[in-house]
Amino acid sequence: MKTFIPAAVAASVLLAAISESAPVSAGVLDPYMATEISDINDIVKETNSRVEKILTHIEQQDKEAYKGACWLDGKAFSQGAVTTVARHTATCSVQPDTGWPQWKEKGPVVN
Incomplete structure (x- = not known):
C-alpha cells in the first residue's frame, strides 16, 4: 500500500495541473469547444476530489495501523x-x- 500512495499523489498533482491549465487556450473558441473544455475541467476537478478522498482514507488507515x-x-x-x-x-x-x-x-x- 505504501507504493500506491506516491503514485496516487503524483496522479493527484497531475490532475490538479491539468485542471488549472485546461481553461487556458490561445485564440477564440467556438461555443462547442468552450463547453467541452468546461466539461473536461469539471470532470478533472471531480476526479481530483475523489483521489484526495481516497488518499485521506488511506492515510487514516495507516494511522490506525500505526496505533496498533x-x-x-x-x-x-x-x-x-x-x-x-x-x-x-x-x-x-x-x-x-x-x-x-x-x-x-x-x-x-x-x-
Missing part, C-alpha cells in the same frame, strides 16, 4: 482481539521483527 490495529474486512481490531480466519484462530498482535500489528495464526479451530 489489525484490519480484517475493512474493520480495525485492537491488539489482543481474537477471530477466525480461514478456519484458523488468529490474534491481533505486534510482530517483534517489524513492530507492526498483524494477525498471528494460533492454530485450527477446534469444534
Whole structure:
C-alpha cells in the first residue's frame, strides 16, 4: 500500500495541473469547444476530489495501523482481539521483527 500512495499523489498533482491549465487556450473558441473544455475541467476537478478522498482514507488507515490495529474486512481490531480466519484462530498482535500489528495464526479451530 505504501507504493500506491506516491503514485496516487503524483496522479493527484497531475490532475490538479491539468485542471488549472485546461481553461487556458490561445485564440477564440467556438461555443462547442468552450463547453467541452468546461466539461473536461469539471470532470478533472471531480476526479481530483475523489483521489484526495481516497488518499485521506488511506492515510487514516495507516494511522490506525500505526496505533496498533489489525484490519480484517475493512474493520480495525485492537491488539489482543481474537477471530477466525480461514478456519484458523488468529490474534491481533505486534510482530517483534517489524513492530507492526498483524494477525498471528494460533492454530485450527477446534469444534
